[in-house]
Amino acid sequence: MVQHPSESWINPDLSVIVPLYNEEESVGPLHEAIVGALDPLGMEYEILFVDDGSKDATFRKASELARRDRRLRVIKFRRNYGQTPAMAAGIDHARGRILITMDGDLQNDPADIPKFLDKINEGNDIVCGWRHKRQDKLITRKIPSVIANWIIGRITGVPIKDNGCSLKAYRADIIKSIPLYSDMHRFIPAMTSMAGTSVAQLKVNHSPRRFGVSKYGISRIYKVIIDLLVIKTLLAFSSRPMHLFATGGLLFMGLGMFTLFLALKDSFRQGSVDFMLASGGLLFLILAFFLVLVGLLCELINKTGSFRAFERLKETVE
Amino acid sequence: MNVSVIPQEVSEKETPLETISVIVPVTERYDDVGEMYREYKEALSQTGRPFEMIYVVEGHFEKASLELKALKETGEKLTLIKHSRTFGEATAIHSGFLHASGEIIMTLPAFHQVDAAELPKLVHSLGDNDMVIARRWPREDSGWNRLQTRVFHSIVRRMAGNICNDLGCSVRIFRRKVLEEINLYGDLHRFLPILSHKQGFRIKEIDLRQSPKENRVRTYEFGTYLRRMIDLLTVFFLIKFTKKPLRFFGLTGSVVLAAGAGITLYLVVSRLAFGVALSDRPLFLVGILFVVLGLQIFAIGLIGEIIIFTHAKDIKEYTVAQIIN
Numbered sequence: 048m049v050q051h052p053s054e055s056w057i058n059p060d061l062s063v064i065v066p067l068y069n070e071e072e073s074v075g076p077l078h079e080a081i082v083g084a085l086d087p088l089g090m091e092y093e094i095l096f097v098d099d100g101s102k103d104a105t106f107r108k109a110s111e112l113a114r115r116d117r118r119l120r121v122i123k124f125r126r127n128y129g130q131t132p133a134m135a136a137g138i139d140h141a142r143g144r145i146l147i148t149m150d151g152d153l154q155n156d157p158a159d160i161p162k163f164l165d166k167i168n169e170g171n172d173i174v175c176g177w178r179h180k181r182q183d184k185l186i187t188r189k190i191p192s193v194i195a196n197w198i199i200g201r202i203t204g205v206p207i208k209d210n211g212c213s214l215k216a217y218r219a220d221i222i223k224s225i226p227l228y229s230d231m232h233r234f235i236p237a238m239t240s241m242a243g244t245s246v247a248q249l250k251v252n253h254s255p256r257r258f259g260v261s262k263y264g265i266s267r268i269y270k271v272i273i274d275l276l277v278i279k280t281l282l283a284f285s286s287r288p289m290h291l292f293a294t295g296g297l298l299f300m301g302l303g304m305f306t307l308f309l310a311l312k313d314s315f316r317q318g319s320v321d322f323m324l325a326s327g328g329l330l331f332l333i334l335a336f337f338l339v340l341v342g343l344l345c346e347l348i349n350k351t352g353s354f355r356a357f358e359r360l361k362e363t364v365e
Numbered sequence: 366m367n368v369s370v371i372p373q374e375v376s377e378k379e380t381p382l383e384t385i386s387v388i389v390p391v392t393e394r395y396d397d398v399g400e401m402y403r404e405y406k407e408a409l410s411q412t413g414r415p416f417e418m419i420y421v422v423e424g425h426f427e428k429a430s431l432e433l434k435a436l437k438e439t440g441e442k443l444t445l446i447k448h449s450r451t452f453g454e455a456t457a458i459h460s461g462f463l464h465a466s467g468e469i470i471m472t473l474p475a476f477h478q479v480d481a482a483e484l485p486k487l488v489h490s491l492g493d494n495d496m497v498i499a500r501r502w503p504r505e506d507s508g509w510n511r512l513q514t515r516v517f518h519s520i521v522r523r524m525a526g527n528i529c530n531d532l533g534c535s536v537r538i539f540r541r542k543v544l545e546e547i548n549l550y551g552d553l554h555r556f557l558p559i560l561s562h563k564q565g566f567r568i569k570e571i572d573l574r575q576s577p578k579e580n581r582v583r584t585y586e587f588g589t590y591l592r593r594m595i596d597l598l599t600v601f602f603l604i605k606f607t608k609k610p611l612r613f614f615g616l617t618g619s620v621v622l623a624a625g626a627g628i629t630l631y632l633v634v635s636r637l638a639f640g641v642a643l644s645d646r647p648l649f650l651v652g653i654l655f656v657v658l659g660l661q662i663f664a665i666g667l668i669g670e671i672i673i674f675t676h677a678k679d680i681k682e683y684t685v686a687q688i689i690n
Contacts (some may be wrong), residue, residue: 113689120689121689228677276615277667327649330650330657331657351675
């Protein structure tokens with residue numbers, strides 16, 4: 048992780064970030080396509096290829112290209128870490144004012160990039176691609192994706208048609224202030240738009256896979272749901288985690304009181320307490336207290352950690 | 366990224382040999398210190414590489430540190446670090462590392478494990494790898510111990526992949542950057558190969574002859590293995606779920622919660638519809654307990670997520686091997 052802040056780089060207007068994993072056939076055509084799409088625009092740009100621990104010749108081919116094109120930088124991971132870390136690395140190392148992320152499998156079309164730049168220049172903070180004519184398998188790819196996007200839209204209240212599309216454009220200062228880990232790249236639009244940034248969508252071309260194999264599986268749904276729950280919680284209560292847990296605590300306190308009341312009510316009529324019901328009520332009360340304590344603990348973590356990313360984000364946008 | 370200042374004019378393209386820093390933690394178990402020192406020193410001299418010996422003596426082992434001091438007085442070059450009390454082997458290795466000047470680090474036990482004559486083999490096989498670990502093979506051990514070892518390592522394989530077959534052997538050689546990136550504490554030194562693998566380092570395991578002097582009748586208490594299993598669980602959790610605690614807690618929590626909710630619902634329905642009194646059904650308590658437990662697990666997972674989120678900017682999830690341009 049050697050940075051060269053001292054070197055007199057002209058900070059480019061645009062950085063294109065492409066995570067690559069076992070894409071030896073795609074590297075060359077991809078580089079050509081990006082250069083072909085960006086050269087006519089006449090702007091300063093850089094390309095970042097992030098080799099996510101490929102086992103094939105991806106890195107060798109990419110570095111050969113980099114030797115000839117000094118606008119191309121190649122970051123090689125020590126092993127395979129996944130798409131989000133690869134994008135995070137690209138974003139961390141990017142120097143541009145606008146960042147574009149895209150897939151390395153040639154399914155995204157670099158010719159769409161100028162449209163994205165226009166949208167950003169219109170004043171949007173984030174522009175998401177929407178693969179409206181998606182060229183993938185129906186059962187294993189498209190249907191899970193539609194379900195996931197529907198769930199994400201319902202829960203976050205941000206109707207992004209296609210969260211999974213990698214082709215996106217960001218204002219660099221926005222994306223650099225967002226914690227990006229695990230599989231969070233899928234939720235960037237949802238996260239940021241809830242934080243008050245403006246998100247636009249653009250229909251993009253999508254071509255079928257030419258080389259290699261898809262690196263996704265259907266098991267994503269569980270992960271998506273859990274991640275979503277996390278984001279929803281984090282966002283809704285980022286500044287006041289106590290509220291979430293206190294609400295839960297009150298709920299169970301009510302439930303416990305109600306159960307206890309049932310037990311005692313019977314006892315007045317029959318003269319004996321329903322022990323099962325009474326114990327159940329007490330258990331609910333214990334849970335209520337536990338939740339309140341957890342809430343306090345979260346407040347403590349909140350105070351000591353840097354949890355204010357989203358608040359800062361709002362400030363920069365306004 | 367070593368920049369050699371002296372231009373090499375000799376046509377021999379041999380790179381200058383890197384110094385090996387040998388760290389020997391001396392804790393509860395150690396054999397004759399002087400004898401071990403001489404054996405190690407002789408074996409390492411055969412590699413023809415410069416090396417230094419660092420002994421880290423833990424707390425209450427005065428005898429060992431006195432012997433080492435005596436060795437030092439006879440003119441032997443060794444670094445002696447004394448801890449004020451016993452912190453554990455991982456800490457000992459760490460403080461030895463802080464005093465190590467070599468590019469290559471080697472850890473050796475203070476007792477007989479591997480035949481010292483085999484050490485040059487270990488040094489030579491480092492090559493391009495970041496770490497080379499030894500497996501004592503052929504192995505002589507009591508049947509009971511062998512069974513335990515086999516069960517333990519099959520669990521390790523299941524969890525972390527097939528990278529090591531003898532975690533108990535602390536004869537290891539690795540590059541400096543390994544310990545620069547990995548924070549060792551407690552008993553985690555045992556799992557260094559697994560943690561390094563997770564960091565993306567290249568690891569190789571080689572077979573070395575077991576020392577004929579290793580005390581073979583030694584049997585471990587049940588408690589030893591229990592502690593190791595707990596450590597293994599910690600490592601497993603750290604590797605798989607550091608960044609996504611709720612995926613672990615969420616799954617466990619929702620299974621327990623669903624079971625509890627199912628039981629409770631069934632009993633409440635049978636109470637309302639068929640009039641089966643709840644006081645006759647102790648299962649009701651189990652159901653509610655499960656609901657409570659499930660939600661508690663979930664809440665703990667959420668705490669984990671909040672901790673990760675608040676520190677996410679500080680923890681890099683990836684390690685960069687190289688940047689071109």
